[in-house]
Amino acid sequence: AGAPMKTIGLRSAVLAFLDSLSVRYARRPRTVQTYRTALGRFLEYLSALGVDPDQGAVSDLDPILVRDFVTFLEGRYREAGRMLPASTRQTYLAALVGWVNFLLDEGLWELPAEEARRLLRDLRAQRGRPSPPLPRLPREEALSALLQAARSRPSSRSLRKELIRLRDMALLLVLRSSGIRVGELVALRRGDFDPVQGLLWVRHGKGGKERLAFLDAAAVQALQAYLQARDGSARGKAVDHRPLFARHDKGAGDQTRPMTPEGVRRALWALAREAGLAETLTPHQFRHYFATRVLEATGDLAAVQDLLGHASPTTTRRYARVSPKRLQAVHRQAFERPESPAEDREEQ
Template identity: 35%
Template sequence: MASPIKPEPGRGGAPQRDAELRQACNEYLDMLRHARRLSPRTLTNYRRDLEDLQTRAQSHELPLAGITPHHIRTWVAALHGGGMTPRAIAARLSGWRGLFTWLGQHGRLPSNPVQDVRAPRAARPLPKALSVDQAVALASYAPAADTPEASTPAGPLARARGRAIAELLYSSGLRVSELVGLDMRYTRTAEHESAGWVDWDACEVTVLGKGGKRRTVPVGAPALQALRDWLALRPSASPASVASDQAALFLGPRGRRISPQRVWEELRARARAAGLPTAVHPHMLRHSFASHLLQSSGDLRGVQELLGHASIASTQIYTRLDFQHLAKVYDTAHPRAKKPR
């Protein structure tokens, strides 16, 4: 049985208002253990959160029904000011909210004071992007002729596919799901209609992005040449491809449309072979595309359109990357940038 929340020592018998909240918390913990069968560790977390709630209510001499959204917001501010992370505050609020919801369902409270209270928003981590030199090195990497990779039978095919994938991801900022869905050209048959395709004359790709939104983005000359080099070898990769994969731009080792997981694996291997000091994934090339384009153009709206972001807020995070780049340039080059020792 879950350990009950004990009265605060040294109070000489808790007043009725304290006993009511303590009893409600104990009954709720008992329900979580028996009805919801939560693990002992989870129950411990709930008990800690409810003990904190009881302590705060006691410090304000509040009965159970006297706790209001104003009190909850004040306590959240205190938690935040005390250094608790937004994620931990959200977890604590969830524990409190669950108690008051349960009490309301049983007719013991008229409203839930935690219902519309939210934890402070956590800072969004900056996306990881490669430097321009690293991105170019990854896209253009080719093993020396005397390396094991170059001498394997699948070497030329895998190298051409890997280069075309890296070049296209960096050139056009595609998501990996958009890349694997590409066909060599627009195709519409009874069995298959292209979700995305290459327009070779216009030097563009059209993709189906998040929310079913279609967009068209340009493809640079190096990426187009890498795609043509891949297409020259592609027939040897699809001797037994099924009808649904015959239109696919990229085929995996078994002659089927390449999977996102395979793209991840090949890109990581390519980055290691190219000597990059960081683990590379497909979305990192999308971040690099956006960051480098914004550094050069400063056109936030244009980058938003190319990425297919529904909200400009999603694109604005790259301005922070751009500022970091400028700050590094300043620290390196400006004669007055030296920080005092």
């Protein structure tokens, strides 16, 4: 006889899976939180069907209930007059597939091999592979208006307000010329900035990867002005470990605390209001702008992939689809070249 199957409750099994994502697989906190939300909804769904997540055991879980979860979600969205977003479907099913695989691998759910394969196959089939939405590029006018708003802020006798003014200018120029993610930006330390070579060392990229990000002269100058005003002539290892972009709101007090992604978004919102913009540019739109600008200037998708830190060229190719200048150049090359006499005769 084989080893007895481990018995575990449904909620406990979800918590064990989430712990394994952090500890064993080193998944990013944001991914773990997304899966936590998705599986929390799954447990709510079981409760609505009369299955108590705290009392029910994984060993008693009916595969049909797992398979029908997305159908249940679609019904709830329809009742509210909406469609289940494709991204939500993908995320919830990814979490569910990961959890089922965890249960099977750990021997917590004893399903016949063929039934387990069929369940996973059905879940993956429900995910589908819809094309991700095209990147939304910021208008050049909106970007210029944001920069003008930052430049128009008057110098202030208040050190806190002056630091915010200098920081936000540097923030805009760094986002525009580096193409880094907002999560990467707020993780930067002073020691990651090399003003001589005009680069940033991104040590906390997506998937734990490291890479270099490059800055133009305007971004380097603005960043140096901000850091000089903030930290003066301080030097040493302690300074190198300080955040590159810090909070200067009253809640930060006298400590040098790093900005958060939400803090970066709020800074952009404030500038958008000052610029009189109806739309607010997000940090990720600056990344889209950067990618498209580099692609239009070089036509080199491989270089864009490396600069953005993309693991797959498929992700980068999306920018080739939203670069109107590049497409127009290709069109002109095809249709505005002089036609040869032979071609004229063929058309006649």
